[in-house]
Amino acid sequence: MEGERQTWLRCLLAGAVFVVCMAGTTLPTPLYPLYQEKFGFSELTVTVVYAVYAFGVIGVLLLAGNASDTIGRRPTLLWGLGFSAASAICFLGADTVGWLYAGRLLSGLSAGLFTGAATAYVMELAPRGGASRATFVATAANMGGLGCGPLLAGLLAEYAPDPLVLPFAVHLALVVLSAGVLLWLPETVRERRPLTAVRPQRPALPAQVRAVFVPAAIASFVGFALFGVFTSVSPAFLARFLHVENHAVSGLVVALAFFASTAGQLAVGRVGVARSLPLGCAVLFAGLALLAVALYTDLLVFVVLSAVVGGAGQGLAFRAALSSVAAAAPADQRAAVISTLFVVAYTGISIPVIGVGLLADPLGLDRAGLVFIACMLLLVASAAAYLIRRPVRAEHP
Structure with a gap:
């Protein structure tokens, strides 16, 4: 002992x-x-x-x-x-x-x-x-x-x-x-x-992995993009539009998204990989919709809800994406396939966030955020539609 x-x-x-x-x-x-x-x-x-x-x-x-x-x-x-x-x-x-x-x-x-x-x-x-x-x-x-x-x-x-x-x-x-x-x-x-x-x-994407990889990569990209926007511009949005000057509050809002992601990842064990990816996409969709409501209404409660719901969706979707891609990949290429998924995910942290920054000056931060949300909603909806037609299998080949 x-x-x-x-x-x-x-x-x-x-x-x-x-x-x-x-x-x-x-x-x-x-x-x-x-x-x-x-x-x-x-x-x-x-x-x-x-x-x-x-x-x-x-x-x-x-x-x-x-x-x-x-x-x-x-x-x-x-x-x-x-x-x-x-x-x-x-x-x-x-x-x-x-x-x-x-x-x-x-x-x-x-x-x-x-x-x-x-x-x-x-x-x-x-x-x-x-x-x-x-x-x-x-x-x-x-x-x-x-x-x-x-x-x-x-x-x-x-x-x-x-x-x-x-x-x-x-x-x-x-x-x-x-x-x-x-x-x-x-x-x-x-x-x-x-x-x-x-x-x-080197990244790798064998032919037998592609059907599983496409929805997994899209969901990972959207989830990480949501985190990217939260961690880069949400403090400025809270201060400028919601008049939240308290740094502890803005830090807490961002922290809630990550803590919710932890809970979402842990839930995959109970929900199962096959169900968690489409469910994660649906929860991500709801989190993005709540963020759009927050930008439109300038209400803190919707920012908090979007952090919690979006974070949980990201956790569900990403752990399920990682598990399903790893299961579908050949053993001798598994590490390379997983690296490819991570590259896609971290691209989601960078490119969409910079896009929001580019649009913030001509459109304003709130409208730039709405454009970002519209694009991400379209992506996550396409991943969900793909999964409905071709459900992800979690078994090893």
């Missing part, structure tokens, strides 16, 4: 390190209005600063997606923490917009290294028979960490001094502590090779 407790402690500590890294990627979210005020830039700049993060993630997925399998989990995660610390330092010393771009790019590199490696590490540290609990720990750490970032930054920005300094100083201290924890935890990859053995991970 004592040995099992020790093993679970290691698993939970790895999950805590996962939380710290992912929290750093969303930490600037409620602070963007303050940066706009400090540097005087437009909504387009906000969205581009945010989207640079996705380019960092995609770059790592393509160039070093197999890093942790090659050099080991701990070295990969230490590199990820290093990029996270460098990102925090960029934000701490930011006196021009260029530092924000650099900070977001480094944050993307850290997330790209962490997402796969930390998930595998948490599951490998769990005791035998603990795979289900370990999956819960990894899922909660990933999405929960993303939710903790804006919540922590919003609270510190509202109720503590130096709102553009203290959140990143606290995060930097947590990163240092996490590095110490990682150095104490054991390595789980037995046969390690040098860094030079890391090879680019």
